[in-house]
Amino acid sequence: MSSIKKKVTIKQIAEIAGVSFSTVAKALNDNKLVNIETRKRNIKIAEELGYYPNLLAASLRKKSTKTIGVILNDLTNPYYYETIQEIEYFLSSRGYTMILVDSNLNLDTENKNIITMLSKGVDGIIISLVSSESKNINIIIENKLKTVFIDVIPDIENICYVYVKHKLASFIATEYLIDNGHKNILLLSGPIQLTASNEFIKGHSKALRKHGIKINKSLILNNDISIDSTSKKLIDLYKDGSKIIRCTAILCISDLVAMGAYEAMKELGFSIPEDYSVVGYDNIFSSAYLGPPLTTIHSPKKRVGKISVNLLINQIENIESSERKKDLEPRLVERGSVRKIN
Amino acid sequence: MSSIKKKVTIKQIAEIAGVSFSTVAKALNDNKLVNIETRKRNIKIAEELGYYPNLLAASLRKKSTKTIGVILNDLTNPYYYETIQEIEYFLSSRGYTMILVDSNLNLDTENKNIITMLSKGVDGIIISLVSSESKNINIIIENKLKTVFIDVIPDIENICYVYVKHKLASFIATEYLIDNGHKNILLLSGPIQLTASNEFIKGHSKALRKHGIKINKSLILNNDISIDSTSKKLIDLYKDGSKIIRCTAILCISDLVAMGAYEAMKELGFSIPEDYSVVGYDNIFSSAYLGPPLTTIHSPKKRVGKISVNLLINQIENIESSERKKDLEPRLVERGSVRKIN
DNA sequence: TTGTAAGCGTTATCAA
DNA sequence: TTGATAACGCTTACAA
Numbered sequence: 001m002s003s004i005k006k007k008v009t010i011k012q013i014a015e016i017a018g019v020s021f022s023t024v025a026k027a028l029n030d031n032k033l034v035n036i037e038t039r040k041r042n043i044k045i046a047e048e049l050g051y052y053p054n055l056l057a058a059s060l061r062k063k064s065t066k067t068i069g070v071i072l073n074d075l076t077n078p079y080y081y082e083t084i085q086e087i088e089y090f091l092s093s094r095g096y097t098m099i100l101v102d103s104n105l106n107l108d109t110e111n112k113n114i115i116t117m118l119s120k121g122v123d124g125i126i127i128s129l130v131s132s133e134s135k136n137i138n139i140i141i142e143n144k145l146k147t148v149f150i151d152v153i154p155d156i157e158n159i160c161y162v163y164v165k166h167k168l169a170s171f172i173a174t175e176y177l178i179d180n181g182h183k184n185i186l187l188l189s190g191p192i193q194l195t196a197s198n199e200f201i202k203g204h205s206k207a208l209r210k211h212g213i214k215i216n217k218s219l220i221l222n223n224d225i226s227i228d229s230t231s232k233k234l235i236d237l238y239k240d241g242s243k244i245i246r247c248t249a250i251l252c253i254s255d256l257v258a259m260g261a262y263e264a265m266k267e268l269g270f271s272i273p274e275d276y277s278v279v280g281y282d283n284i285f286s287s288a289y290l291g292p293p294l295t296t297i298h299s300p301k302k303r304v305g306k307i308s309v310n311l312l313i314n315q316i317e318n319i320e321s322s323e324r325k326k327d328l329e330p331r332l333v334e335r336g337s338v339r340k341i342n
Numbered sequence: 343m344s345s346i347k348k349k350v351t352i353k354q355i356a357e358i359a360g361v362s363f364s365t366v367a368k369a370l371n372d373n374k375l376v377n378i379e380t381r382k383r384n385i386k387i388a389e390e391l392g393y394y395p396n397l398l399a400a401s402l403r404k405k406s407t408k409t410i411g412v413i414l415n416d417l418t419n420p421y422y423y424e425t426i427q428e429i430e431y432f433l434s435s436r437g438y439t440m441i442l443v444d445s446n447l448n449l450d451t452e453n454k455n456i457i458t459m460l461s462k463g464v465d466g467i468i469i470s471l472v473s474s475e476s477k478n479i480n481i482i483i484e485n486k487l488k489t490v491f492i493d494v495i496p497d498i499e500n501i502c503y504v505y506v507k508h509k510l511a512s513f514i515a516t517e518y519l520i521d522n523g524h525k526n527i528l529l530l531s532g533p534i535q536l537t538a539s540n541e542f543i544k545g546h547s548k549a550l551r552k553h554g555i556k557i558n559k560s561l562i563l564n565n566d567i568s569i570d571s572t573s574k575k576l577i578d579l580y581k582d583g584s585k586i587i588r589c590t591a592i593l594c595i596s597d598l599v600a601m602g603a604y605e606a607m608k609e610l611g612f613s614i615p616e617d618y619s620v621v622g623y624d625n626i627f628s629s630a631y632l633g634p635p636l637t638t639i640h641s642p643k644k645r646v647g648k649i650s651v652n653l654l655i656n657q658i659e660n661i662e663s664s665e666r667k668k669d670l671e672p673r674l675v676e677r678g679s680v681r682k683i684n
Numbered sequence: 685t686t687g688t689a690a691g692c693g694t695t696a697t698c699a700a
Numbered sequence: 701t702t703g704a705t706a707a708c709g710c711t712t713a714c715a716a
Contacts, residue, residue: 007485009709020687025711035685050484055461056407057709060398060692067441067462075430078627081423088417088444097458099409100442102430116439119397120409142392143349227631259631285420289569289601291633351693362703367695377701399693402708687716693708700703 008049016049017042028053059121067097068312069117069125071110073152075102077225078284079254079301080128083150086305087126094313096123103130111136118143124312128152132195146315148308152195160315160324162308166196166281167203169297169330173251173279174207176295176332181341182249182277183213188230188261190253192222200253200281219247223257230260231267238268248277248341255280255287258294258337273339283333292336300328350391358391359384370395401463409439410654411459411467413452415494417444419567420626421596421643422470425492428647429468436655438465445472453478460485466654470494474537488657490650494537502657502666504650508538508623511639511672512545515593515621518637518674520553523683524591524619527561530572530603532595534564542595542623561589565599572602573609580610590619590683597622597629600636600679615681625675634678642670 010028014021019038026034027042028051045051059065070087072080084100091098099122103110110130117125118139124146129136132154140147141156149161170187177185187204190197201220208215221244223233230252237244252258258280265272272278272292280287280296287294307326314321352370356363361380368376369384370393387393401407412429414422426442433440441464445452452472459467460481466488471478474496482489483498491503512529519527529546532539543562550557563586565575572594579586594600600622607614614620614634622629622638629636649668656663 011709021709022688022711023686025709026686029711033685038685050481052457052461054402054463054709056398056402056463057692058711060396060402060694060709061711063692065398075427078423081420084442085417085444088442092443097462098442100426100430100440101434102427115394119394120439121396121398139392262631286628286631289604289628289632291631349693353693363693364695364704365702367693368702371695375701380701396693399708400695402693402710403695405708685716688714690711690713692710695707697706698704700701 007054008046008051009054010051013042013045013049013051016045063121064123065121066095067099067120067122068316069099069101069113069120069122069127071101071103071113071117071125071127073103073110073128073130074105075100077256078286079256079282079299082285082301083305086302087309090306090309091313094309096313105130107131107134107136110134111139114139114145118145123316124148126150126308126312129154131193146312148312148315150304150308158324160311162304162311162326162328164299164304164328164330166199166330167206169281169299170200170203170251170253171207172203172330172332173281173297174204175211176334177249177251177277177279177338178207178211178213180249180277180338184216184247184249185219186244186247186250187220188250188252188257189220189222190225190257197222197253204251219244225254225256227256227260227263230257231263232260234261234264235267238264249338250276250278252278252280255282255284255294255296258287258296259290262290262294273337277338277341279338281330288335290337295335295337296333297330298333299330303328349396350388350393351396352393355384355387355391355393358387405463406465407463408437409441409462409464410658411441411443411455411462411464411469413443413445413455413459413467413469415445415452415470415472416447417442420598420628421624421641424627424643425647428644429651432648432651433655436651438655447472449473449476449478452476453481456481456487460487465658466490468492468650468654471496473535488654490654490657492646492650500666502653504646504653504668504670506641506646506670506672508541508672509545509548511623511641512542512593512595513549514545514672514674515623515639516546516549517553518676519591519593519619519621519680520549520555522591522619522680525555526558526589526591528586528589528592529562530592530594530599531562531564532567532599539564539595546593561586567596567598569598569602569605572599573605576603576606577609580606591680592618592620594620594622597624597626597636597638600629600638601632604632604636615679619680619683621680623672630677632679637677637679638675639672640675641672645670 010024011021014024024042027039101113126148128151132152137154153161189200280294283296283298352366353363356366366384369381443455468490470493474494495503531542622636625638625640
């Protein structure tokens with residue numbers, strides 16, 4: 001009320017209410033042991049004074065902050081945006097709040113981020129690791145930090161994770177291309193040190209094998225997952241007269257990469273899908289609106305968010321649930337970037 | 343080291359080091375009053391034990407959490423993604439960390455979010471309000487919460503904000519369309535209660551007036567800022583035989599709205615820019631890759647993030663800086679969605 | 685039903 | 701140069 005008011009605490013409320021501050025504390029927590037009248041009166045006074053609890057103090061005492069950390073390996077990737085939205089949504093509906101940090105694909109930053117979460121006392125984290133084999137995993141385990149891994153999953157017993165089957169994604173995509181008559185498929189995978197890159201290649205190879213198509217290693221490329229680097233790569237390849245251009249389709253490990261392919265084709269004067277068919281992976285927000293709309297493998301990004309929150313909170317609140325691992329399946333979304341040939 | 347270790351505190355370090363815990367505390371904070379040797383030794387022990395400070399305790403005592411709250415009115419809007427990235431980046435480079443919450447365009451949720459930030463003791467907030475006239479602003483002011491307003495700015499003395507001139511945006515866009523021969527421009531603005539919607543209309547009208555074009559109120563529409571609702575609206579309008587379709591250009595308050603226009607045109611069998619020219623506003627990530635690439639007014643989303651962090655931290659750390667208000671200018675980005683007519 | 689008091693893990697003041 | 705101690709604002713046994 002007064003304009004020079006200091007932050008109000010339970011002690012001040014206690015003074016006004018004429019009870020001890022511990023009674024106020026109980027009252028504000030709606031403790032049934034406190035007389036209903038006292039409770040009401042204290043709550044009323046608290047409201048009038050504009051009281052809000054100091055959660056730092058409470059957390060210090062209770063050893064629970066009701067906040068969880070979200071550590072992403074690359075916030076720049078639009079892939080994560082939908083997941084973040086869902087995480088925020090479900091977290092808040094469960095009474096939690098989110099600290100969001102970016103590791104910038106850097107192991108040291110990731111390490112720093114994990115320590116920060118520990119220091120700030122989060123109840124748990126949801127993390128997409130920079131690498132599935134980093135030492136940073138040890139910090140998590142040694143400190144018994146409750147965590148759900150998403151996107152990149154370390155190969156460790158008994159961890160809790162939500163995964164999307166990358167191998168299946170490229171398998172589906174490749175079969176789809178084959179069904180549409182494509183035999184010369186250029187595979188644009190990600191950085192070679194990324195587990196996901198290799199899995200994507202495996203699924204692709206598996207589909208080729210299944211259909212009796214010879215695997216041509218020169219048609220499998222590892223490159224950064226970004227529009228610009230993909231576009232540049234493709235243009236360079238073309239200018240160097242690579243035979244890669246004899247392919248009829250391009251399968252990309254990410255819609256971002258597919259967008260890079262779009263850019264390159266535009267630059268080179270080819271059109272999609274007339275000259276080259278393109279299939280992406282992720283189905284990010286914008287893919288449906290590209291010219292032409294991108295045929296892609298949908299990754300259930302929102303479900304990843306929702307489920308990871310559930311797994312994590314169940315862990316934290318010791319809610320009965322044997323589930324600790326979720327492998328989600330991607331699915332084909334047919335749009336306009338693939339042409340049937342024969 | 344031991345597998346059943348409890349969280350290590352300065353007391354345990356003190357015991358091992360054979361000094362008092364307060365000496366350890368000073369040592370770990372690199373206090374020069376502590377003997378250099380003691381300092382080194384304590385730090386070494388801390389490292390060996392895998393110590394990390396309990397920031398809850400420190401914050402409670404120091405009254406600073408080194409975390410700032412980011413409260414967005416609609417996390418679902420891709421517009422915010424780049425801003426979030428920048429905020430995270432600059433915050434972390436200044437040693438701060440971010441709590442991110444979504445108000446879902448709901449005043450009660452916004453209120454709850456602000457209280458949460460207060461309770462969690464954030465050092466300040468960056469907020470895009472649900473409404474520029476909400477009572478929630480009072481909570482912020484009464485509690486002297488350091489804040490930077492972005493995107494929607496309340497009309498109040500002496501606040502700190504980063505703004506993008508919406509009026510200028512639509513002015514630029516309209517002039518550009520006029521320069522390209524368009525006189526019948528359909529303006530797709532946002533919800534009528536949004537200040538931004540009105541400013542967008544004002545800038546548009548100003549440009550029309552400047553060029554002696556009569557303002558036709560029936561060509562100004564208020565509608566939700568979303569792809570689907572825009573698309574639906576336009577299709578309905580067309581089917582109802584509205585004369586709106588006699589326009590030659592559509593100016594949209596957001597790229598999202600422009601995307602809705604794209605969808606509608608596709609559905610209706612019109613093509614852009616041949617049949618209708620379209621101009622957007624925001625220049626979100628995907629706009630450059632639409633078919634055709636969207637001509638739009640670029641909003642400096644990243645700069646909003648960067649500057650808001652600077653203004654906020656300067657406030658918090660009492661760094662000399664008279665700046666409290668920043669009005670950023672949008673600029674035209676010509677791409678392929680506008681046709682020159684005569 | 686209410687109150688006392690200890691404790692959460694730090695920081696910071698003052699004394700030794 | 702180091703140590704004792706109070707304090708930050710709350711929760712929670714336990715006592716009254």
